[in-house]
Amino acid sequence: MKNIVVIEDNLDNQLLVQAILEKKYHVSCFESGLSAYEYMLDCPPDIMLLDISLPEMDGPEVLALVRSSNSLRHIPAIALTAHAMTGDREKFLSMGFQAYLSKPILDEGVLYDAIEKTLKSKRDL
């Protein structure tokens, strides 16, 4: 079973994403980037789902921290965001995310597809 780390500070979102993912994956949820980073150093996941708007350290800053670590830089990341604005997708992909999902996520298939496609196309970072 693949290991997924979810970093999401909104507990409603976290509950729902966890309920969807734990049917197929082993899921670890965190409310802050730093706590997730510390966990990942010990238990590197296969993929991470990262909210863009986080308190203190936001999603892109967390991603930059992960990419700066030799042991974690290869882990693919999917951006989760409620910012549904034109050009966001390109912006997040240029930041180093492998995929982008707009919240609310209420379609299990969309989430599974994004994860499986990202895992398949995992590339050296």
Next chain:
Amino acid sequence: MYTAWEAWVLSQDGGKMKKVDISIDTEALKKIEAIGGRTLVAKMIDVFLIGAVDKHQKLSSLNLQEPDSMLHEIEMISHTLKSSAAYLGLNELGRQSHLVEMQSTEKKVDALQVSVPTLAATLQASVEALKQLRKAYS
């Protein structure tokens, strides 16, 4: 399907009571139910209700005469509310949250003087509506 409630909430302008209409799109809740059953719906409502207390208090106590120092906090609260509202079918709360988030991002201080109290009132009314709906998931 929409379930509608009326709630009387304390207005920010002089403490008058005003009526706020709240509709909950129960189709959104059905989607959550399809994923994790009624237990998940109940959990998500509970999480929202617990978090709403602090958010409402913050929105009501912000010093809007000096919003510059508050813009980031307003943006974070409205962003979170927008996201939760979308899941729980609280369309009016989602609309108001989106408006406040955009105004805080664009530093529209004058507009926030009106929209933040309106958001606080809408949140309060949404909480009352959700508390009633929650009984159906006990």
